Amino acid sequence: MFELDARLSAAASFVRRGKRVCDVGTDHGYLAVFLLKEGMVPFVTACDVNEKPLQAAKAHAKQYDVLDRIGFILSDGLQAVPSENAEDIVICGMGGELIASIIGACSYIKEGDRRLILQPMTQIPFLRRYLLTNGFVIEREKAVCDRHHCYTVMMCRYADSPTVPNELFCHTGMLPFEKTAESYQYLEREAQRLARIAAGVEKSNPQDERVQHCRMLAKQIQALLKGWKQNEQTAE
Numbered sequence: 090m091f092e093l094d095a096r097l098s099a100a101a102s103f104v105r106r107g108k109r110v111c112d113v114g115t116d117h118g119y120l121a122v123f124l125l126k127e128g129m130v131p132f133v134t135a136c137d138v139n140e141k142p143l144q145a146a147k148a149h150a151k152q153y154d155v156l157d158r159i160g161f162i163l164s165d166g167l168q169a170v171p172s173e174n175a176e177d178i179v180i181c182g183m184g185g186e187l188i189a190s191i192i193g194a195c196s197y198i199k200e201g202d203r204r205l206i207l208q209p210m211t212q213i214p215f216l217r218r219y220l221l222t223n224g225f226v227i228e229r230e231k232a233v234c235d236r237h238h239c240y241t242v243m244m245c246r247y248a249d250s251p252t253v254p255n256e257l258f259c260h261t262g263m264l265p266f267e268k269t270a271e272s273y274q275y276l277e278r279e280a281q282r283l284a285r286i287a288a289g290v291e292k293s294n295p296q297d298e299r300v301q302h303c304r305m306l307a308k309q310i311q312a313l314l315k316g317w318k319q320n321e322q323t324a325e
């Protein structure tokens with residue numbers, strides 16, 4: 090049986106059954122093969138900007154006997170991917186800025202009933218801000234943690250309703266609404282990350298306004314987690 094790691098499993102769980110999926114930056118093609126092997130979707134376009142990963146994905150698809158339901162496209166983002174093959178668009182394992190630039194460069198991403206499943210590795214607040222200011226909504230997020238990292242996977246759609254998100258939302262996203270142990274852990278680590286940034290900046294320039302800004306955000310996240318724990322205890 091073919092199994093995905095927890096990060097890609099979370100992404101797969103957001104894919105709608107029966108949709109034509111485009112896996113942008115497919116690399117090894119694990120997610121694409123999994124969706125087909127599980128019979129979740131009829132067709133996947135596996136695209137990558139580099140030829141070598143596409144060859145690996147092809148070999149993988151052959152091994153799992155799904156070559157008849159998968160298309161391979163050498164493409165920078167979605168540039169060479171036909172719109173009808175990208176009902177659900179998965180972009181995992183890239184930096185937040187790169188994901189935002191792929192979204193921004195796609196001519197059809199705001200048309201039709203499309204779902205975006207995004208899993209940024211870095212610049213996550215940047216990506217949340219980009220999405221909201223450009224009219225997308227983040228409907229759900231799932232946190233996944235292993236020993237070293239916590240990841241978040243976002244489920245988004247275009248809603249033609251640009252909003253200016255507050256700074257706290259850019260750092261927490263929808264995770265406070267998920268109320269899972271992993272989202273708690275993700276938010277704890279985000280507060281620690283912000284506190285570390287504040288301490289680092291303070292060393293070289295104590296007057297830098299980022300010091301207070303990051304500390305304030307870290308405190309807000311900690312307060313949110315405290316309230317969450319208290320509510321849980323009251324409910325028990």
Ligand SMILES: C[S@@+](CC[C@H](N)C(=O)[O-])C[C@H]1O[C@@H](n2cnc3c(N)ncnc32)[C@H](O)[C@@H]1O
Pocket residue numbers: 097113114115116117136137138139142164165166167180181182183187191
């Ligand atoms: C770290 S791998 C992530 C693989 C897989 N999506 C995952 O999450 O496990 C990133 C992949 O994205 C591809 N990539 C980078 N920039 C891209 C772009 N602009 N368009 C398409 N693919 C890109 C790379 O070649 C690489 O195969």
